[in-house]
Amino acid sequence: MGVAPPLAVRLANVVRLHLANPWTPIIIPTLILAVIFLANLAIWNLIAYNTGNEDLSNVNNGGIAFVAIYMLVVATQTMNSTFPFALGYGVTRRDFYLGSSALFLMLSAGYAAGITVFALIERATSGWGLNASFFAPIYLGDLNAAEFFWVYFTLLVFFFFLGAATAAVYVRWRTTGMLVFFGGLLAIIIASIWLLSITDSFGAVGQFFVSAGLLGSHSWSLAVSALMAIAGYALLRRATPRN
Template sequence: MTRLLDIARIQLVNWPALVAYPLGLLVAMPLLGWGIDVSNGETGGSPHAIFLLPMVWGVVASGHLQSMTQVFPFALGLGVTRRRFAAATALVVTAQALLLGLGLVVCAAIERATGGWGREARIFGLGALRTDDPFTQWLSYSGLIIGASALCVLVGTVFQRWRQTGIYLSVFGTTALLAGIGSLASSQNWWPAIGRFFDDWPSLTVFTAFPLALALALGGAAWLVLRRATP
């Protein structure tokens, strides 16, 4: 376990991207929301949502992408095995997600206490959660962050294994696959059924269990690629 923590600390060489930038974004998001309201002429007289949360997932994911493309070769040069680096990555991803999830819960509580930052703005409160229970919110926020992080860990390993060619092929292939699925769902009128499927599940399942299952699948794929990746 001590060895694993040592390898995790190697990844925290990239601590600004993994910790400082995401936390800084949480602090800045109310100000960004105010700027959006001003540009849209929103006076704050009615409840409204400002969709900024995907920015958090993007910043978090980019940090792990840097870890796989920059820290991974450095760690191998220090004699760290791929297996231990993968385990340390999972530890860092989980710890970061729990920390940022807690930060999001705190921001959501401040948002409620201040009446939506004094203008009925909803930035952190996910209406789809259908609950204000802090523990459920913490797990939900953390699950979404873990899912986004796992995706970029996989992207980073693909880059290490096949470089730009692998990234281009992955992007084109994924885009084509999603477009095909979307077209099929539209032609068969499956979207209402898909919406009902997710609506029938508890919020904790949709925002925590499903992202964690996705993260496990993406993590497994990343490990298969990482085993043959070279610096």
């Protein structure tokens, strides 16, 4: 009987399996983000040319949010489509989930580093010469490189594991599970709003986030990401692939 390869090797194999087609997790989002940025840059220059105003500091763009939303989709596709294929090659559910999680953390770090570099370039060039903002939205303030990285890293980790947990629900219970999941989520949101209203706690919640600040709030999001990661694993370890 052969000796099983070390855990690191098994997880690396799962990562390579996910990256066998790099278009979905890396190439496509990078190209789309580049197109969105270049389109905005062209529009900014047209505005400046036609108005004679080269100060677009009041123009803010949320195009960078595309990356976070797309990573949710990537995580969902990864967990749903690759899961049965991996099991067919003898990968355990535990190794598959740990390897997928490692990939999510790697992608989060890679994208956060790339966005941070462009955010610093944007700041150094005074918003591409127009005081415009794309990679460094105005609400991020005067963050340094490490803080920029942390904000984007925690944001991407949150969306990756939200997608993983959602996909695990689908793999485990299919359409019925998704309906129950989103119905329950909506009920929890409504109940939370109702509870905060009757206890007059909105001010306290707002004060908590104000006290935590931007970096503190993003750091707290890691706790939610960890809970979603645990929930995703708990669901996936009992899931049966259907295809």
